[in-house]
Amino acid sequence: MFRIGLIGLRASRPVLLKPIQRPQLLFRPVSPFTTGRHLFQKDAHNDHPKKDAENKPENDKEQSNEMVKKDTTFDQLPHIPDPKAEALAKKNGYVPAKEWVRESFEMPKTDVRRPHMLKWKALDGHGPKLFALAVILWIIWCAYMVTGRGGNEGGETTLANNAFVKYKIVKKMKISDDVELIEFKGPERSMLQPKYAEYWDGHRMFSVHIRQPDVQVVRSYTPLPVYMMQDVDGKDPLVKIISWDTDYNGFCMIIKKYENGEVAKWIQSLPIGTDVDIRGPFIDAVIPEIPADVKPPRAPMEDMPSRIPADWKYLDVPKPDNLVFFAGGTGIASVLQALLSTNPPRGCVDIHYSVRTRDEVPFERLLYFLQKLGRIRLFMYVDKENKIISSKDIPQPAPLNIKPNTDTTDYNNALEQAAAQKKDKNRQGPVYAYVCGPDGYVNYMAGPRTYDGQGPVKGLLGQKGWTNDNVRKM
Numbered sequence: 001m002f003r004i005g006l007i008g009l010r011a012s013r014p015v016l017l018k019p020i021q022r023p024q025l026l027f028r029p030v031s032p033f034t035t036g037r038h039l040f041q042k043d044a045h046n047d048h049p050k051k052d053a054e055n056k057p058e059n060d061k062e063q064s065n066e067m068v069k070k071d072t073t074f075d076q077l078p079h080i081p082d083p084k085a086e087a088l089a090k091k092n093g094y095v096p097a098k099e100w101v102r103e104s105f106e107m108p109k110t111d112v113r114r115p116h117m118l119k120w121k122a123l124d125g126h127g128p129k130l131f132a133l134a135v136i137l138w139i140i141w142c143a144y145m146v147t148g149r150g151g152n153e154g155g156e157t158t159l160a161n162n163a164f165v166k167y168k169i170v171k172k173m174k175i176s177d178d179v180e181l182i183e184f185k186g187p188e189r190s191m192l193q194p195k196y197a198e199y200w201d202g203h204r205m206f207s208v209h210i211r212q213p214d215v216q217v218v219r220s221y222t223p224l225p226v227y228m229m230q231d232v233d234g235k236d237p238l239v240k241i242i243s244w245d246t247d248y249n250g251f252c253m254i255i256k257k258y259e260n261g262e263v264a265k266w267i268q269s270l271p272i273g274t275d276v277d278i279r280g281p282f283i284d285a286v287i288p289e290i291p292a293d294v295k296p297p298r299a300p301m302e303d304m305p306s307r308i309p310a311d312w313k314y315l316d317v318p319k320p321d322n323l324v325f326f327a328g329g330t331g332i333a334s335v336l337q338a339l340l341s342t343n344p345p346r347g348c349v350d351i352h353y354s355v356r357t358r359d360e361v362p363f364e365r366l367l368y369f370l371q372k373l374g375r376i377r378l379f380m381y382v383d384k385e386n387k388i389i390s391s392k393d394i395p396q397p398a399p400l401n402i403k404p405n406t407d408t409t410d411y412n413n414a415l416e417q418a419a420a421q422k423k424d425k426n427r428q429g430p431v432y433a434y435v436c437g438p439d440g441y442v443n444y445m446a447g448p449r450t451y452d453g454q455g456p457v458k459g460l461l462g463q464k465g466w467t468n469d470n471v472r473k474m
Contacts, residue, residue, distance in 0.1 A: 208280030328437025374418025
């Protein structure tokens with residue numbers, strides 16, 4: 001218990017001034033349960049300053065006696081018995097004190113910091129450890145995004161010519177008894193790898209390798225930038241062109257099985273959902289650059305031809321050169337890859353297509369749209385109809401075009417422009433020729449391939465004056 005007292009102030013005794021008499025103030029002890037009391041009280045026995053010093057010891061003694069007196073404030077209160085409280089106290093071993101004892105205590109110190117500061121108190125001193133952990137996680141994330149996702153050889157998620165990447169078979173459509181259109185879907189692309197649309201450049205035609213794991217045999221096939229929509233009511237799915245504003249990691253391939261073709265038979269026997277090892281791309285042919293390439297690329301092919309804008313007028317540069325493709329069987333996939341890519345050939349493409357039956361012709365709807373747009377001219381040769389390509393069907397090579405366009409008409413779309421140019425009698429012949437198909441077909445059209453895949457140009461094309469300068473065997 002703290003004892004607090006206030007000793008009266010002594011008046012000074014100057015010679016000329018009479019001292020001012022000041023009453024002595026006492027601070028009485030106050031119970032913590034009482035309110036509204038006077039803290040200071042005037043002392044009636046201390047009227048003169050002379051008696052102040054004489055009576056000081058007696059006053060201090062009286063003050064001490066008064067402060068140690070027992071506080072009887074609550075002794076007058078009546079006792080109210082409470083049987084339940086008394087029984088509970090006895091049960092818990094509670095023994096009440098015989099008399100009142102006053103105790104003093106101090107309020108506990110509280111943290112004056114704000115709540116949002118207190119929640120980080122547990123992290124004090126761990127700053128370097130947290131920083132090191134953040135750096136380690138960032139390095140792991142960067143390595144994950146660079147190497148890609150899905151346990152492929154080398155970690156690639158897109159086509160890679162130095163490692164096989166697992167692509168899953170997601171859809172299959174039968175074109176004929178021996179030919180199937182199969183759609184493959186790859187893993188998601190990592191952020192630091194190129195977008196899939198960058199692979200589809202119409203000025204370069206490429207193929208990929210598919211590995212048969214049982215016999216370790218690899219065969220080349222040509223991917224196409226198309227996908228198959230879900231079939232409805234048991235009908236064949238609709239084939240559509242991949243939209244170039246999306247990042248779809250997939251493509252379709254035309255697979256034809258032959259009597260001695262182990263890989264093609266194995267691919268067609270695989271059920272949907274099977275993973276296939278694919279490696280690539282491998283460039284098979286490149287369309288030569290022309291002066292018109294300084295202009296923006298030609299509008300890519302769409303499923304709605306009416307939405308395709310008209311081509312450039314090419315009034316200040318020579319007109320684009322025209323091309324010719326000789327395709328046999330599934331060899332038409334190469335020219336379709338170029339025509340359906342983001343940067344299709346600028347000139348018109350003549351396609352001489354040899355096929356065993358008309359049932360084996362793929363993408364008839366897309367071929368029809370390409371003809372309406374004036375981007376191709378299709379010539380069909382069907383074996384079952386006794387129509388075979390011959391020397392009279394082979395055009396002679398034309399010289400490079402050096403004249404600019406003279407048509408200054410503004411067309412609303414590509415369909416309107418194609419209809420007007422269809423009547424042009426001064427149409428240029430093809431400048432470059434490409435031959436793609438089975439070995440027997442290539443030998444018949446342009447002579448056998450050598451170790452480098454080319455060789456001297458013979459066959460029907462050699463008879464018409466084509467040479468290695470303007471022919472590419474694929």
